[in-house]
Structures are given as C-alpha cells and as structure tokens.
Amino acid sequence: MADIVKQILAKPIQLADQVIKFADEAINNKQECSELKSKTEKLAGLLRQAARASNDLYERPTRRIIDDTEQVLDKALSLTLKCRNNGFVKRVFTLIPAAAFRKMSSQLENSIGDVSWLLRVSAPNNSMDEYLGLPPIAANEPILCFIWEQIAILYTGSLEDRSDAAASLVSLARDNHRYGKLIIEEGGVNPLLKLVKEGKPEGQENAANAIGLLGRDPESVEHMVHAGVCSVFVKVLKEGPMKVQAVVAWAVSELVMHYPKCQDLFAQHNIVRLLVGHLAFETVEEHSKYAITSIKPTSIHAVVLASNNTNTATTTNTNVGNKVNDDEDKSRVSHPTGSNNQQTFKMHNVVTSTMAMKDGVKPGNGSLPNTQKTENAVIKKHNVHHNVSLSMSTNSLHKGRELEDSATKAYMKSMAAKALWHLAKDNSVICKSITESRALLCFAVLLEKGAEEVRYNSAMALMEITAVAEQDSELRRAAFKPNSPACKAVTEQLLQIIEKADSRLLYPCVIAIGNLARTFRATESRMIQPLVQLLEEREPEISKEAAIALTKFACSENYLHLDHSKAIIRAGGAKHLIQLVYFGEEMVKTPALILLCYIALFVPDSEDLAQAEVLTVLEWASKQSQFVQNEMVETLLQESKGRLELYQSRGSRGFH
Numbered sequence: 001m002a003d004i005v006k007q008i009l010a011k012p013i014q015l016a017d018q019v020i021k022f023a024d025e026a027i028n029n030k031q032e033c034s035e036l037k038s039k040t041e042k043l044a045g046l047l048r049q050a051a052r053a054s055n056d057l058y059e060r061p062t063r064r065i066i067d068d069t070e071q072v073l074d075k076a077l078s079l080t081l082k083c084r085n086n087g088f089v090k091r092v093f094t095l096i097p098a099a100a101f102r103k104m105s106s107q108l109e110n111s112i113g114d115v116s117w118l119l120r121v122s123a124p125n126n127s128m129d130e131y132l133g134l135p136p137i138a139a140n141e142p143i144l145c146f147i148w149e150q151i152a153i154l155y156t157g158s159l160e161d162r163s164d165a166a167a168s169l170v171s172l173a174r175d176n177h178r179y180g181k182l183i184i185e186e187g188g189v190n191p192l193l194k195l196v197k198e199g200k201p202e203g204q205e206n207a208a209n210a211i212g213l214l215g216r217d218p219e220s221v222e223h224m225v226h227a228g229v230c231s232v233f234v235k236v237l238k239e240g241p242m243k244v245q246a247v248v249a250w251a252v253s254e255l256v257m258h259y260p261k262c263q264d265l266f267a268q269h270n271i272v273r274l275l276v277g278h279l280a281f282e283t284v285e286e287h288s289k290y291a292i293t294s295i296k297p298t299s300i301h302a303v304v305l306a307s308n309n310t311n312t313a314t315t316t317n318t319n320v321g322n323k324v325n326d327d328e329d330k331s332r333v334s335h336p337t338g339s340n341n342q343q344t345f346k347m348h349n350v351v352t353s354t355m356a357m358k359d360g361v362k363p364g365n366g367s368l369p370n371t372q373k374t375e376n377a378v379i380k381k382h383n384v385h386h387n388v389s390l391s392m393s394t395n396s397l398h399k400g401r402e403l404e405d406s407a408t409k410a411y412m413k414s415m416a417a418k419a420l421w422h423l424a425k426d427n428s429v430i431c432k433s434i435t436e437s438r439a440l441l442c443f444a445v446l447l448e449k450g451a452e453e454v455r456y457n458s459a460m461a462l463m464e465i466t467a468v469a470e471q472d473s474e475l476r477r478a479a480f481k482p483n484s485p486a487c488k489a490v491t492e493q494l495l496q497i498i499e500k501a502d503s504r505l506l507y508p509c510v511i512a513i514g515n516l517a518r519t520f521r522a523t524e525s526r527m528i529q530p531l532v533q534l535l536e537e538r539e540p541e542i543s544k545e546a547a548i549a550l551t552k553f554a555c556s557e558n559y560l561h562l563d564h565s566k567a568i569i570r571a572g573g574a575k576h577l578i579q580l581v582y583f584g585e586e587m588v589k590t591p592a593l594i595l596l597c598y599i600a601l602f603v604p605d606s607e608d609l610a611q612a613e614v615l616t617v618l619e620w621a622s623k624q625s626q627f628v629q630n631e632m633v634e635t636l637l638q639e640s641k642g643r644l645e646l647y648q649s650r651g652s653r654g655f656h
Contacts, residue, residue, distance in 0.1 A: 005051075005059065008066050009051045009066060012047055012073055013044060013047045013051065015074060015076075015077055016047060022077065022080035023080045024037065027083060030083075032098070036104060036108065039108040043108060050115060053122065056156060058118075058122050060185075061148045065114040065115060065117075066115075068114065068137060069111040069114065075104065079101070114136055114137045117135035117145075118135070121149055121152045122152055122156065143179060149165075150165040150166075151186055151188045153165040154188065154192065154194075154195060159200050159203055163199060163206050166192060166209075166210050167206045169192070170206055170209045170210045173210055173214050180213060180214045180216060183210075183214060188210075188214075189211070189229075192207045192214075193228060195207035196208050196232050197236070201243060205244055208250075212247070215251070215255040216254075217258060218258065222261075224255065225262050229255070230262075230269040233248050233271065234270065234271060236248045237278070242404045243408055249275060249415035250415040252271060252275075253421070256419070257422045260426065260427075263430060264427070264429070266423060267433065271423075272423060275423075276437045276438075276439045276442070279417060279442045280437075281412075410453075410454055413450065413454050414451070414454040417443070417454060417457035417460075418457040420434060421461035424465050424468065425467075426464075426467075427468065428472045431472075432478070435478070436479075443490060444489035445489075447497065448493055456508075459494075459509055460508050462490060462494070463509075463515070466511075466515035467511070470515040476519060494509045494512055495527055498531065501534060510531065510542065510545045510546055510549050513527050514552045517564075518552070518558050531546050532572060532576065540584070540585035540588050543592075544588045544591050547591035547592045547594075548591050550564075551591065554568060555598055565598065565599045565602045566603055568599055569608050573595075574609055574614060575612055577592045577593075578596070578617050581593050586626075589626070590627065593633065593637070596617065597618070600614055600618065601640040604643040604648065605647045610648045614644060615644040615648055618637060
C-alpha cells in the first residue's frame with residue numbers, strides 16, 4: 001500500500017517543483033506567477049508530507065485527490081511556461097487573460113484543501129468527534145466524502161470509533177442502495193470484515209449488520225466472498241458472543257438470498273453445521289456430526305432426567321457450550337419439555353424415541369433406565385468426569401451461553417433458521433446435510449414452541465427443504481420416510497398449523513405439505529380435509545396454494561392419486577373448486593380447474609361430481625380463452641371432459 005501511494009505521489013511532486021522553477025523564471029505576469037509559486041510551494045509541502053505518511057493514507061481518496069491535483073499542476077505548468085517566453089513577438093502573441101490566473105489560483109487552493117483533508121482523515125486514531133469538514137473535491141458529491149471519512153476511521157481509528165463508523169455505514173447502506181455500492185467501491189468491505197473478526201461485541205454487530213446490508217446484489221456479494229467473508233463468519237459462529245452470532249447468521253441469509261451461487265461456498269466452510277448447532281441449542285439433542293458440545297455425560301444425564309420427569313411441569317436444562325466440535329463425539333443438547341400438556345408430551349416422546357433410534361436403541365426396551373438408583377449412578381459418573389476434564393475457562397464459556405437472555409436465544413434461533421432457509425433453497429447437497437442432522441426435529445419443536453419469528457423462519461426452511469425433496473427422490477426417501485419420527489413430528493406440526501389456519505405460517509406450511517404429497521400412505525388422509533377447507537373463503541394466495549397442494553396429491557405423478565382424489569371428493573372439494581373456477585380471483589382459477597380436471601379424470605363415475613355438475617363446468621371452461629391458451633391445461637381439460645362424458649353424460653342430463 002505504501003509503495004503504491006508513493007508511486008501515485010511521485011509525479012505531482014515533480015510537477016509542483018517544475019511549476020515553482022518556471023514561475024521563478026517568468027518574464028511576463030511576474031506578480032501572478034509569484035502568487036502561483038507561493039500556492040504551489042504550499043501544495044508541494046503537503047504532497048511531500050503525504051509521501052512521508054504513505055503508510056497511513058487511505059488509498060481510494062488518495063487516488064482521486066492526487067489524480068485531480070496532478071491535472072491542476074499540469075495546467076499550472078503550461079501557464080507558467082507561457083510566461084517564460086522571450087522576445088517581443090512571442091510576448092505579443094502570448095497574451096494571457098487575468099481570468100486564467102484567477103482560475104488557476106482557485107484550483108491550486110482547492111488542491112491544497114483536498115490534500116490537507118486527506119492528511120487529516122488518514123491520521124491514525126483520528127477521532128470522529130472532530131468534524132473534518134468537506135474537501136473541495138466533494139462539492140459535487142458530499143456523501144462520498146462522508147463515506148471516505150468513515151472508511152478511513154475503520155482503517156485507523158480506535159475500536160470504539162471504528163464501531164461508530166460501522167454504525168454510520170449501516171445507516172447509509174440501509175437508506176440508499178447507491179450509497180451501499182459506493183461503500184463497496186471505496187474499499188469498505190475489508191475493514192468491516194476485520195472489525196467483525198477483531199472488534200468488541202458492539203463493533204462486531206455493527207460491522208456484520210453493514211456487511212448484510214451491503215450484499216444486495218450478486219456483484220456485491222461476490223466481492224465480499226473474494227474478500228473472505230466466509231472464513232470470518234465461520235470464526236464468529238464458532239467463538240463469538242451470541243448476539244454477534246445472531247447478526248452474522250442474519251447476514252449469511254442476506255448474502256445467500258441475493259447471490260444463491262455462494263451457497264456451496266458457505267457450505268464448504270461448514271456454516272451449515274454451525275447453524276444447525278445453534279438451532280439445536282436447548283431445542284433437541286443434536287447429532288454428533290453437528291455437535292455443539294463434546295461432554296458425553298451431560299447428554300446421558302439429560303436423557304435420564306428427561307425420561308424421569310415427563311410428569312413434571314418443567315425439565316432440568318443441561319449446561320451446554322457454544323464451541324462447535326469437528327469430531328464425531330456423541331454430544332447432545334437437552335430439550336425443555338415446557339408445560340405438561342398432551343401435545344408437549346407427544347413431541348417429547350417423538351424427540352426421545354428419535355434420539356434412541358439414532359444411538360441404536362429401540363424405544364421402550366429399558367436401555368434408558370428410569371430408576372432413581374441408575375439415575376444417581378449416572379449423575380455421579382457425570383460429576384466425577386467433569387471435575388477432572390473441564391477447565392475453568394470452558395465452564396465459564398458454557399455458563400455464559402446458558403445465561404444469555406431468552407430474547408437473544410430466540411433471535412439466534414430465528415436467524416439460524418432464516419440462514420438455513422436460504423441456504424437450502426434449490427440445493428440438494430445442503431438439504432441432505434441439514435436433514436442428516438437433527439434439524440428436522442429442531443424445526444418441529446420450534447414450530448410448536450418457538451416465538452413468532454422463529455416459527456415463521458422454521459416454516460420457510462421446511463418449505464424449501466421439502467421443495468427440494470419433492471424433486472430429489474433420493475433425498476425424499478432418506479429424509480421423509482413415513483415411519484421416521486422426525487418426519488412424523490414435522491408433519492404433525494404442519495397439519496396443526498393448517499387446521500388452525502390463522503397465522504402467517506399457513507402459506508409455507510400448505511406448500512410444505514403439498515411438497516410431501518408423495519410420501520404419505522393411502523391410509524394417511526388427515527391432511528386432505530384441512531386443505532379442502534382452505535379452498536373456501538380464504539385469501540386468494542392461500543386458496544391458490546391449497547389447490548396446488550391438493551393437485552400434488554391427485555395428479556398422475558402421485559402413485560396414490562386415486563385414493564387421494566376420492567378423499568378430496570369426500571371432503572367436499574368439488575363444490576369449492578367449482579366456486580373458484582367460476583368466481584375466484586384470476587390467480588386461483590387455473591389451479592382450481594387443474595385440480596378439478598384431475599379428480600374428474602381419475603374418479604369419473606363419482607356421484608358427487610355428477611350432482612355438482614362438474615361436466616357443465618368443464619364444458620364452460622373449455623370455451624374460456626384464459627384456460628385454453630395454456631396447452632397443458634387444454635389437454636388435461638379435454639381428457640377429463642371426455643372421461644366425464646363417458647361415465648356421466650346421461651346422469652348429468654338428469655341433474656340439469
């Protein structure tokens with residue numbers, strides 16, 4: 001950096017010396033040249049001072065200011081050169097207007113102001129309390145000067161000043177997308193990442209916030225990736241304070257959302273593993289691949305206590321650490337059971353049975369003793385082990401994580417879920433990594449017990465994971481086996497939300513259930529009735545997604561389409577679909593018609609369809625341009641209409 005700055009400064013210093021020399025040798029306009037010489041000498045002194053301080057100069061404004069200064073000195077050199085001309089003829093034909101000297105004098109003054117400001121703003125530990133004013137170069141774009149100031153402070157200021165500078169950049173980036181681009185162009189990313197890695201917690205939060213806000217387009221995110229954002233974020237997610245980790249998780253979600261191509265790069269840095277670990281903290285026991293503590297006896301103790309306290313109002317939470325292990329220790333985090341209602345007890349049993357299955361233990365076979373004698377023996381072993389193996393620093397780290405306030409823990413889980421949501425989108429490898437962990441159980445528990453934002457982000461994550469699983473048969477068979485406790489827990493929570501139908505979770509949950517349509521058995525028709533109910537007098541977006549979800553049950557790609565189609569008819573779906581085809585919003589009509597066509601195609605002999613006069617609806621639809629313009633819809637419409645005419649033409653006339 002210092003060598004680059006010295007190279008930049010070399011030419012203007014040489015030009016300034018030449019201007020001074022030619023001004024001394026002036027034959028014409030001696031007084032004006034004397035004034036130019038005085039100002040050029042002052043400017044040359046500042047340039048030499050800048051060369052001596054090259055280690056501290058901030059490169060971006062240095063380039064801009066020195067380039068402009070060089071142009072000014074070049075013009076001054078030409079002007080003073082004209083004043084050296086000898087001979088009467090040359091003097092006659094080299095008349096220089098007074099305005100030219102006034103303009104040159106003003107430009108030299110501006111250059112002096114610019115270089116003076118550059119030296120002040122680049123001074124080490126420059127305090128933000130001292131207002132530096134605007135240099136003349138920033139007259140046309142004042143915000144650029146302000147950005148330069150804040151970035152210079154990020155390079156040279158104290159940790160407190162750097163934190164304030166990052167907060168200022170957060171405000172700029174939040175208010176205006178163009179300001180964010182300027183911050184990146186002017187070299188703000190590297191000092192922000194350095195502050196995330198090395199600053200105090202407040203400064204780390206501000207810097208991580210700024211990074212997240214700056215990543216609003218693929219080019220900006222790609223720049224940050226090249227600057228090393230992945231390794232910095234990994235370090236914080238491993239070792240940072242929980243508040244900072246939560247902001248970093250949010251920043252990951254922002255970067256991935258605006259530049260999905262960086263998903264795999266984040267995954268290569270093990271960010272998925274770390275996020276799942278944060279999601280599992282105090283939620284459910286976690287898989288060794290995604291361990292967040294390596295203390296085996298703690299997990300045994302947690303399982304024993306969980307098995308013995310299902311009749312109590314609360315369960316003892318075990319102390320866990322926030323340091324993520326890369327080995328394959330069988331580490332666990334306990335899940336607080338909360339209130340002693342029936343659903344909580346059910347979810348607790350699901351979690352416990354899944355843990356046992358992962359460890360090669362069948363639920364209920366006595367492998368987890370529930371006698372007080374065995375519990376005491378395990379606790380004793382646990383205490384002896386900890387007294388020997390745990391250092392004071394590790395204990396304090398674990399304690400600090402446990403003692404975080406509930407709002408911070410909830411925000412951490414929410415942002416971890418949000419990051420996993422965006423990382424999972426359209427990415428089979430990451431979805432496989434997520435589902436191989438206990439993340440599905442985490443999402444199920446958080447859907448049941450989490451705060452509103454945690455529940456929403458968990459639902460969105462499940463929506464994206466199930467969307468990938470719908471297209472990836474291998475992932476679907478591995479992660480969403482019908483007899484899998486994790487799959488059952490997720491399905492149970494999705495269905496409960498759909499049945500209640502009164503929250504913003506409804507949209508992602510309906511889509512998720514539809515994505516899982518091919519995983520349900522013929523006997524599992526519980527989800528049909530609540531989905532059919534959503535077809536009636538709901539928001540158009542919800543009715544549309546409910547129709548699409550039911551179509552995934554009834555379409556030919558679903559092996560059990562006949563059973564599901566009959567279930568939709570039994571639930572009264574035909575009359576709702578007819579209403580939507582005739583009177584629904586534009587966005588709902590086509591999905592409703594497609595579902596109606598599939599039902600008519602596979603159950604053409606249904607008396608309910610005949611009574612509802614579905615054939616009349618299809619005949620009407622076949623004459624509407626909005627439907628027949630879609631080749632797939634037109635083909636399906638003609639096939640289903642033909643089937644109905646074959647089975648119900650006579651009956652339909654009887655019902656008219």
